[in-house]
Amino acid sequence: MLAAMDAISKIQPALPGLAVPGAQAPARGAGGEFSGALARAIESVDAAQKRAETLTREFQLENPEVGLEETMVAVQKASIEFQALVQARNKIVAAYQEIMNMPV
Numbered sequence: 001m002l003a004a005m006d007a008i009s010k011i012q013p014a015l016p017g018l019a020v021p022g023a024q025a026p027a028r029g030a031g032g033e034f035s036g037a038l039a040r041a042i043e044s045v046d047a048a049q050k051r052a053e054t055l056t057r058e059f060q061l062e063n064p065e066v067g068l069e070e071t072m073v074a075v076q077k078a079s080i081e082f083q084a085l086v087q088a089r090n091k092i093v094a095a096y097q098e099i100m101n102m103p104v
Contacts, residue, residue, distance in 0.1 A: 045081045048082075056071055
């Protein structure tokens with residue numbers, strides 16, 4: 001969940017409706033900052049999902065080093081990060097549609 005909030009806080013300046021309490025806006029600089037933050041957020045979600053999948057597989061194979069609690073936490077974390085990324089995507093699409101509907 002913390003990774004998801006961190007990922008959202010990195011892209012939050014471009015999404016004013018998606019605020020994370022206590023998050024600070026990154027300094028504005030290079031034009032690729034938004035795309036880089038979005039790419040890092042996607043990579044973070046992908047890594048969390050792969051970890052959850054690996055732990056689930058290992059738990060099903062009865063690996064004694066993998067516990068149910070650890071597996072369930074990883075699955076829930078991946079789910080929350082994915083949901084946060086989907087909400088960020090929805091905000092981006094809504095902003096794009098609003099801009100496209102503006103009269104010129």
